Amino acid sequence: xxxxxxxxxxxxxxxxxxxxxxxxxxxYWESAALASALAWLFAWRTYPSLCLCSSILxxxxxxLLSVPEGLMVLGASASLALWDFAMAGIPASGEWVxxxxxxxxxxSRLPYLLSALGVGxxxxxxxxALSFTMPFFAMLACxxxxxxxxxxxxxxxxxxx
Amino acid sequence: MNKGSRTIALSLVGLLxxxxxxxxxxLAWLAMPFLSxxxxxxxxxxTNDAIYLRARRSCRxxxxxxxxxxxxxxxxxxVASIRNLGAKTIYVLIADPLMERMRITEGELELxxxxxxxxxxxxxxxxxxxxxxxxxxxxLVKVSDPFGLFEVEAKPEAEAKTLVxxxxxxxxxxxxxxxKTLSSPGSVPIRLGGGGTDFWGIREYQPGxxxxxxxWRMNARNPLRRYTKEFIQERTAEVILVLDGRQRMDxxxxxxxxxxxxxxxxxxxxxxxxxxGQRVGLFVMGPRPxxxxxxxxxxxxxxxxxxxxxxxxxSEKARESLRFLPAxxxxxxxxxxxxxxxxxxxxxxxxxxxxxxxxxVLVSPDTLRFAGPIVADGxxxxxxxxxxxxxxxxxxxxxxxxxxxxIDWNLERExxxxxxxxxxxxxxxxxxxxxxx
Numbered sequence: 001x002x003x004x005x006x007x008x009x010x011x012x013x014x015x016x017x018x019x020x021x022x023x024x025x026x027x028y029w030e031s032a033a034l035a036s037a038l039a040w041l042f043a044w045r046t047y048p049s050l051c052l053c054s055s056i057l058x059x060x061x062x063x064l065l066s067v068p069e070g071l072m073v074l075g076a077s078a079s080l081a082l083w084d085f086a087m088a089g090i091p092a093s094g095e096w097v098x099x100x101x102x103x104x105x106x107x108s109r110l111p112y113l114l115s116a117l118g119v120g121x122x123x124x125x126x127x128x129a130l131s132f133t134m135p136f137f138a139m140l141a142c143x144x145x146x147x148x149x150x151x152x153x154x155x156x157x158x159x160x161x
Numbered sequence: 162m163n164k165g166s167r168t169i170a171l172s173l174v175g176l177l178x179x180x181x182x183x184x185x186x187x188l189a190w191l192a193m194p195f196l197s198x199x200x201x202x203x204x205x206x207x208t209n210d211a212i213y214l215r216a217r218r219s220c221r222x223x224x225x226x227x228x229x230x231x232x233x234x235x236x237x238x239x240v241a242s243i244r245n246l247g248a249k250t251i252y253v254l255i256a257d258p259l260m261e262r263m264r265i266t267e268g269e270l271e272l273x274x275x276x277x278x279x280x281x282x283x284x285x286x287x288x289x290x291x292x293x294x295x296x297x298x299x300x301l302v303k304v305s306d307p308f309g310l311f312e313v314e315a316k317p318e319a320e321a322k323t324l325v326x327x328x329x330x331x332x333x334x335x336x337x338x339x340x341k342t343l344s345s346p347g348s349v350p351i352r353l354g355g356g357g358t359d360f361w362g363i364r365e366y367q368p369g370x371x372x373x374x375x376x377w378r379m380n381a382r383n384p385l386r387r388y389t390k391e392f393i394q395e396r397t398a399e400v401i402l403v404l405d406g407r408q409r410m411d412x413x414x415x416x417x418x419x420x421x422x423x424x425x426x427x428x429x430x431x432x433x434x435x436x437x438g439q440r441v442g443l444f445v446m447g448p449r450p451x452x453x454x455x456x457x458x459x460x461x462x463x464x465x466x467x468x469x470x471x472x473x474x475x476s477e478k479a480r481e482s483l484r485f486l487p488a489x490x491x492x493x494x495x496x497x498x499x500x501x502x503x504x505x506x507x508x509x510x511x512x513x514x515x516x517x518x519x520x521x522v523l524v525s526p527d528t529l530r531f532a533g534p535i536v537a538d539g540x541x542x543x544x545x546x547x548x549x550x551x552x553x554x555x556x557x558x559x560x561x562x563x564x565x566x567x568i569d570w571n572l573e574r575e576x577x578x579x580x581x582x583x584x585x586x587x588x589x590x591x592x593x594x595x596x597x598x
């Protein structure tokens with residue numbers, strides 16, 4: 001059960017990248033997807049952030065090479081889930097812990113993870129398809145609201161320290 | 162921001178910059194999962210005023226086991242628990258620091274947990290140690306959002322203290338022969354007639370002498386006079402054990418520490434001297450010296466062992482000399498046992514002790530033999546090592562010429578017979594003239 005989520009996320013990320021690269025561009029680009037998958041397999045405990053970077057690079061490269069964007073977004077989201085899984089087991093000292101309490105901890109935060117990634121992935125996949133025009137003043141109002149909201153955001157961040 | 166939130170923020174910024182650089186809207190949309198992950202973390206991040214925690218800690222000894230022929234490892238179990246007294250579910254990381262001399266044998270020093278209101282989480286671990294003073298004041302708790310991106314640190318009080326005294330071999334009693342003692346009766350024979358147990362001589366009866374000491378045979382030979390037996394007076398000695406706790410004097414070789422051997426030696430000596438009924442004190446030399454004033458009894462032995470439990474080699478260059486030994490703090494009749502690898506600069510201290518009239522013995526572990534296993538084969542006969550040997554020999558001779566017995570201790574040998582030889586088999590004349598190692 002401990003490894004179940006890992007293999008689900010890893011499988012989803014690897015399959016998305018491999019399928020996307022395999023479908024759209026010459027076969028030798030598959031090596032990039034393969035390298036990312038292998039990096040996750042062997043270094044997820046020690047260098048999860050580097051593995052995430054490699055996945056983002058693969059996804060971004062795929063998008064620039066006109067690979068189907070849905071697969072790349074799915075791959076990047078699965079990689080983010082994998083990174084989250086890895087980070088939840090790494091305490092500050094760097095020692096690896098695997099125990100029942102950690103599993104409970106992971107399980108309790110799963111709904112948040114799925115909702116965040118679900119919303120994000122849906123937005124990323126459906127977003128490019130959205131096409132609407134916005135009046136100039138409405139856009140200006142949005143920008144002003146964002147600018148005025150920044151102090152709240154920063155205040156909230158500082159208040160936590 | 163911690164490492165996780167930095168990674169996500171950098172990924173976001175990288176993707177947006179990439180989108181700008183390549184003028185690709187798809188790249189910007191790729192940032193959405195990261196943005197929603199980061200945003201939800203920020204939204205659910207805890208605030209300082211919403212965290213109510215109660216922490217407790219307990220520690221107990223769970224066992225003892227001989228790790229080497231000298232050392233005994235003590236297992237200590239530490240249980241730290243926290244309770245969420247707030248109304249919200251929190252995500253916590255509980256951590257304890259890894260202290261010096263701790264070897265974790267069971268459990269982990271950190272724990273991640275989700276705590277519902279009124280729920281407890283328990284951090285439990287077992288560590289092994291040979292000696293030491295372990296004290297905890299607070300428990301480190303990091304409360305974060307579900308993703309661990311934004312953390313708030315809380316340090317609820319959770320005090321506990323445990324002390325592991327050093328293990329030592331019990332020494333057989335070594336009779337001390339000292340020129341100066343305290344005036345109270347004890348077990349050290351001095352060169353005076355009095356009320357001891359060993360025969361000293363015969364003198365003419367004085368009014369007030371106990372009748373049971375009358376020497377009847379002599380009285381029979383001289384009926385007109387009365388004679389009485391005299392016994393050797395036995396008094397208490399004040400012994401100050403001086404342990405060299407200077408960092409530069411410590412040496413580690415083959416997984417062993419020279420300082421640990423010295424600690425075990427001083428503990429053994431203290432045990433033996435306290436059993437003899439001597440007044441024993443301890444002084445651990447170093448930049449921040451530790452001191453136990455001389456006293457008698459088992460409680461004093463416990464004080465000394467407790468002091469030794471927390472003794473650590475310390476470094477501070479300005480005060481790395483034995484000349485900071487506060488000799489005048491002790492009575493002039495004190496006998497000092499200095500356990501130190503010895504440095505050339507330390508000769509002046511022994512000169513000062515001689516001027517002040519103290520009696521002392523230097524127990525100097527042979528550092529070169531101790532370091533034998535880590536000295537490269539080719540370097541064993543090098544000129545540098547020869548020079549060091551000669552320098553050490555000359556230094557020890559200089560101290561011996563001051564009239565102090567010197568024990569050049571080969572650590573492979575037991576110290577006890579050497580100590581006995583140095584203290585009891587020396588004639589007083591030799592003692593005053595000096596001793597050649």
